[in-house]
Amino acid sequence: MRRVTRTALTFAALTAVLFASACGTSKPSDSAGSAGHRQTRLYGTDGNMSSSFGDLLKDTPGVLAGMKGTTPLTPLTDEFKRRLHAVDPTLTDYNYAGESYDAVIVSALAAEAARSTDAPAIAKYIVGTTVGGTTCSTFKDCVGxxxxxxxxxxxxxxxxxxxxxxxxxxxxxxxxxxxxxGRDNHIDDAKTEFVGAGEDTTAGKNEPTPPPASANRTGKPTALKFGGLLPHTGALASQGPPMFAGGKLAVQEINEAGGVLGQPVEWVDGDDGTSPQVASATVDRFISAGVQVIIGAAASGVSAAVLPKVVAASRILFSPSATSEALSTVDDKGLFFRTAPSDKLQAKALADIVMRDGAAKVAVVARDDSYGKGLSSGVLADLTTAGLKAGNIQVLTYKGKETYAPGDRNTLFKPLAKTIAESGPDAVVIIGFDESALFVRALKDEGMTFQS
Structure with a gap:
């Protein structure tokens, strides 16, 4: 289980560290690798910073040792992790488990506040259940x-x-x-740090309006159903287990507290496949099954692709992990929500980490989709704002696909790896999903060595 051993940092504190490192930290080692290349430090993002991703490289022990990266994550208590393990004893990561859990809890509370399980009615209360009232932290206390x-x-x-x-x-x-x-290609929990981002002054100001006088809690409303539009398969399959566990745990605890409007809530399992086509078919099934709140999709591009269909059916799409900044302004008719923060915040956190290590020349490699392009653009802007010359930042993209084959190591990633090896950056930022393992292998094929 992940344990926190460092004091949480604020961005102000990081800025101080950055200033100190710029003044007194030596540059990364210029020692040559096996093919004469400078040692490079690897950085990742929420799509590949997990122990389950490291398992994809288990035949190359220690290849990820020293790789750093960011993911939206609040320190989780051991007690919450224990509850997750009761749902899925095989969990090795917790990325987005809390976000999935909260997406279900907030939706259930909004339904109770609206006195309705109709999706548009629930949507009107989702923001309001998180601002302006009496503070509570469990479904049981809040629903009371x-x-x-x-x-x-x-x-x-x-x-x-x-x-x-x-x-x-x-x-x-x-x-x-x-x-x-760490050297076992798994996340070294002892080195995990936390940093805050954003401004609480941007939280919604309006408390929810009371439901109509005709609404009441008598009779039996339609049961509230949640659909898990999350990855069992596809390029984010390794990230799926903690999200499924978080959603199922929330449903279990809601029902233990009496359900919503006197009815047990239901979880309908599904797969987004990290694919618009797979996700669209799953959404059709959810709509036919009467699902009012769809938890997902995991990827930003998949969420954006299925949102029009969800909106047309007057259902809610509530993603725990779609982080594209573009989703903040999407035309959703008030039916799209997310517990994952915008990549506008993650880009700043990631750029700060790279700069703290004293990088002078950076290569950014990203998926050519809404997630990769948005986050890489933000990282580029934040690196230049932090003082890195634009000419010392190389941004490369690769085709975003639903699935990747072993042969993509040579056909898709080798040209990128060759370009990077020839330019000799001291930092490589990888913005991708499970296919990042193929890119790491391609970098090794070019004789690059990684700083641990």
């Missing part, structure tokens, strides 16, 4: 307050622990973890 006609502000286990949603339905503040791979 709602049933006493009190407004609440839910403080959960993800970024909602810090502050409420903005008016567009996403976290106003966030917590990021700086993760480090």
């Amino acid at each position: 307050l709602i049933r006493q006609n009190e407004n609440i502000q839910y403080r959960g286990v993800s970024s909602l622990k810090r502050s409420g949603f903005t008016d567009v339905g996403e976290p106003s503040t966030a917590s990021y973890a700086t993760l480090n791979f």
Whole structure:
């Protein structure tokens, strides 16, 4: 289990560290690798910073040792992790488990506040359940307050622990973890640091309006159903287990507390396949099954692709991990929400880490999709703002696909690796999913060595 051994940092503190490193930290080692290349430090993002990703390189022991990266993550208690393991004893990571859990809890509380399981009615109360009322942190406590006609502000286990949603339905503040791979290609929990981002002043200001006078809690409303539009397969399959566990745990605890409007809630399992086509077929099945709240999709591009269909059916799409900045302004008719913070915040956190290590020449390699392009653009802007010359930053992209074959190591990633090896950066930022393992192998094929 992940344990926190370092004091949480603020961005102000990171700025101080950055200033100190710029003044007194020596540059990374210029020692040559096996093919005469400078040693390079690897950096990753939420799509590849996990022990399950490291397992994809288990035949290359220690290849990821020293790789650093960011992921939206709030320190999770051992007790919460224990509850997750009761749902899935095989968990090795917790990325986005808290975000999935909170997405379900907030939706259930909003349904109780709206006195309805109709999706558009629930959507009107989602932001309001996180701002402006009595603070509560469990479904049982919060739903008790709602049933006493009190407004609440839910403080959960993800970024909602810090502050409420903005008016567009996403976290106003966030917590990021700086993760480090150890020599076993797994995350070294002892080196994990946490940093805050965002401003709680951007949280929504309006408390929810009371439901219509005709609404009441008598009779039996339609049961609230959640659909898990999360990755069992595809390029994010390794990231799926903690998200499924978080969602299922929330459903279990809601039902233990009496359900919503006197009815047990249901979880309908599905797969987004990290693919618009697979996700679209799953959405069709959810709609036919009467699912009101769809938890997913995991990837930003997949979420954007299925959102029009979800909106047309008047259902809610609530992603725990779609981080593209573009989703903040998407035309969603008020039906899209996310517990994952925008990549606008993650880009700053990642750029700070790279600069703290004294990088002077950086290569950024990203998927050519909304996630990769948005985050790489943000990292580029934040690196230049931090003082790195634009001419010392190389940005390369590769085709985003639903699945990658072993042969892509040579056909897709070798040309990128060759370009990077020839330019000799001291930092390589990899913005991708499971296919990042093929790119790491391609870098090794070019004789590059990684700083641990």
